Amino acid sequence: MSNIDQATQTRVQQWLSAEYDEQTRAQVQKLIDLNEETELIDSFYKELEFGTGGLRGIMGVGSNRINKFTIGKATQGLANYLKKQFPETPLKVAVAYDSRNNSQSLGQLVADVFSANGIFVYLFETLRPTPLLSFAVRHFGCQSGVMLTASHNPKEYNGYKAYWNDGGQLVAPHDKNVIDEVNAIQSVASINFTRNPEFVEVVKADFDELYIQANKALSFHPEVVKKQKDLKIVFSPIHGTGVTLLPKMLEAWGFDNVYVVAEQAEPNGNFPTVVYPNPEEEEAMTLALKAGKERDADIILATDPDADRVGLAVKNNKGVFQLLNGNQIGSLLAYYVLSSKKEKGTLKANQYIAKTIVTSNLISDIGSSFDIKTYETLTGFKFIGEVITKHQANEEYLVGGEESYGFLVGELVRDKDAINSAAFIAEMAAYFKEQGKSLFEVLLAIYQEYGFYQEKLISLTKKGKAGAEEIQEMMRNLRANPPQQLGGVNVQEIRDYQTLESHVLDTGIKAPILLPQSDVLQFITVDGDVISARPSGTEPKIKFYCSVKEPLSSAADYESVAQKLEEKVQRIMADIVK
Secondary structure, eight states: OTTSOHHHHHHHHHHTSTTSOHHHHHHHHHHHHTTOHHHHHHHHSSOOOOBTTBEEEEBSSSTTSBSHHHHHHHHHHHHHHHHHHSTTSOOEEEEEEOSSTTHHHHHHHHHHHHHHTTOEEEEESSOOOHHHHHHHHHHTTOSEEEEEOOTTSOTTEEEEEEEOTTSBBOOTTHHHHHHHHHHTOOOGGGSOOOOOGGGEEEEOTTHHHHHHHHHHTTOSOHHHHHHTTTOOEEEEOTTSGGGGTHHHHHHHHTOOOEEEOGGGTSOOTTOTTOSSOOTTSGGGGHHHHHHHHHTTOSEEEEEOTTSOOEEEEEEOTTSOEEEEOHHHHHHHHHHHHHHHHHHHTOOOTTEEEEEETTSOTHHHHHHHHTTOEEEEEOSSHHHHHHHHHHHTTTOEEEEEEETTTEEEESSSOBSOOHHHHHHHHHHHHHHHHHTTOOHHHHHHHHHHHHOEEEEEEEEEEOOHHHHHHHHHHHHHHHHHSOOSEETTEEEEEEEETTTTEEEETTTOOEEEOOSOOOSOEEEEETTOOEEEEEEOSSSSEEEEEEEEEEOOOOGGGHHHHHHHHHHHHHHHHHHHOO
């Protein structure tokens, strides 16, 4: 282990001690015997930390891996923190898990640790979506909750999303404070793994109905759904938890022509039919698109493994199915919700919508046209959840989303919700079909009214410790040598969310950014293009986002303007992604 630093070697030696079980020690020793220095470094160079989506990592042995000890330590630290925060309150938590390998056993382990610490646990009997966990935290009056999932990451990953008493994921100061409690645990002996069965209650499948009926009550146009009940819907859960709830939700809303893609209906943590179980990826939607074409579907839906993200395909102006990106789906939902509220006469001055800083400004443009304010947050739906909780006494959240296919209509949960979103997408498709319009035609009408926004995301994967260091270096270089032009267009403003300062280049004017600190850079050109650079908080990636805009005078010009914008995006991305 000559190339391994002393701190990492110390962690390795600790995991070889008698504190850890024989199987774990044997796995660590095998890495040493095989001289797997890179794997040892990546597995032990740090402790897992809460990122954008909680703890997330590759399953295996080590302090930087997902396993019974890192999950147990996280749970013990969270339990310790809850006792300090609510010293006079009988503590309750909800625990759920998705279809990933080891999710169920890790969910049982989390219940063991909480109950061993005298904390009452509502443990879901079988796999369920993330939004149902958020709903359960609020329904049962819990102080916290845990979801075992790695969302849309590849099959070798698992994770641990921790929730606070509002049903939202941990945000500051609780995320950092919990990590401090976790890091204070110096010995496995400090983790109590022995379940107290008197403190565990199993949540049965009938709980689903509470969630379904609460969502159904939010429907804007149930009368239209009755007329369009045979809307042809194809749905793929991509081997995840969506299959447990979305078909039942759509049936409850009145849709009776839903086809679930058979090859991807069975929950399976190996995700055998896809490379990457993410509806953002066209490859993951292949079977759903095939089924949609065969059945001449009106819409095609797909959810990721924990069913907090939803993908959508609709027929374009040539009758060919086209995948919509997260910005397009979010814009359609914002327009549908606000126009429906206006039609019903229920749009009020104290209502608002929300989006993240890397999500299309088309959403805020739509909000402004209805005289509705938009709250903008850092990347991660937990920050939108934080906004909902912060303003719940005086303002009403209507709809919000992020470009990574996460949306929420209404305030039932505090996280992105693919089940809720998919039901509203289906209702929206039915509503516009009743008017003789497809969702693609509605999108083109939105572009004609507000401008044609085109966005692109490029993700560069940089694995392990070396990859993390490379990502840091890329961000340092961008700060030290910021581009003055992108795609041949002058940069007008630079926003650095790490220093929380905006700098207008031609005037020299600097202004504070009123958001929490985050390692994000944004470059705004004189044309209004927005280019963002951001290391992912959930994956070993650095992400580059680009949004450009042109007027669209008529639907007939769609393809020519789209081509023009795509060429501009390519020029910009060639300058920023190096």
